[in-house]
Amino acid sequence: MHGSFVLLLLLLSALLSVVTGQSPCPDPSSISPCVCSYNDFFDTVSVDCSLATSSEDLFAAFNDAVWPITELLDFRLTGNGYVQDLPSGVFGNVSFQSMFIHFTVVSSVHPEALSSSKDRLGELRIFDGSLQEFPWDALPAFTRLETLNLYRNELASVPAVESPSLRSLYLSGNRIAALEGPWSIPNLIFLELDGNPVSELPQGLFQGFENLFSFACSSCNLGPILKTGSMEFRSQDLGSVYLDGNGISSLEPYAITVHDRGVVDFDRMELPVLVVGCV
Incomplete structure (x- = not known):
């Protein structure tokens, strides 16, 4: 009798799971080699596609499989030497709050x-x-994007950037020689632009x-x-500027200007005396 009661509970639990949709991940075989975790x-639902062998694997996982829910927590692609690009529509109608692509050969x-x-x-x-x-041109449409980390890649230039929501932009360790x-x-x-061969910053x-708090x-x-006008900071909240390792030996008048209410630490500057203008 007790065994029958337990079996009945298990059957009811399984039925309830189907009825209420408590399995938000697709059939594992339909998204392999990607893995969905609940x-x-x-x-929350997360997806890891680190074992994918091509961008076609990603496209199939998100476009051919049936996803019970499409608003997921995060996507991960790490330690992957096969996926070379993220093509148009690769994620179908599946969306994420966070995306982590780390140690890969994704070039575009x-x-x-x-x-x-x-x-x-x-x-x-x-x-x-x-x-x-x-x-870069797509950034204005991402109205909730606060952190963009493109640290240590092979970017050679950055156009004029526009974003209504971005709070942190990390571009250190690239090959950026030109900023528009x-x-x-x-x-x-x-x-952060550390370690890029940038010789001049765009006026304004x-x-x-x-x-801005830290540059x-x-x-x-x-x-x-x-040169004059190289850095015209307007933020009252500016707290630190890091320019060490640039071989700066002299400043033209008003090369750096800060807000008169700001308290700025020009950390590790080579100049024995640093004089800046105020706005």
Whole structure:
């Protein structure tokens, strides 16, 4: 009798799972080699496609399989030496809050590759990889994106960047020799360009950064003379500027200007005396 009661409970539980949709992941075989994981405590779904052998594997997993729910927590592609690009529509109608692409050979991201996540994506990290082409023009549509980390890739240039929501932009360790302006990122707090061969910053680059707290361009190529108007900081919240390793030996008048209410630490500057203007 007790055994029959337990069996009945198990059957009812299985039936309830089907009826209420408590299995938000697709049939594992339909998305292989991608793996879907459900965290029942937080009620979140994550997908890891690190074993994919091509971008076609990704496309099939998200376009051919049936996804009971399409609003997922995060996507991961790590330690992968096969997926070389993220093509248009690769994720179908599946969206993510966070995406982590780490130690891969992904060299390009199509402007429509991430469009399904434009209303939800808050964090995008493509780092320690081979990225050469990124859809900068698509950023204005990503209204919740706060963190963009493209650290240590192969980007050679960055166009004028526009984002209504971005707060942290990490571009250190690329091959960026040219930046275009003007940029419009009013909520930006952290901007890191360390280790890029940047010899000149666009005029007025910082004027649209009303909330900037920290700027870093250590070991860039800004020296030996920093020209007038190179850095016109308008943020009252600016707290630190990192320019060490640039071989800067002299400043032209008003090469650096800061807000008169700001308290700025020009950390590890080579100049024995640093005089800046105020706005």
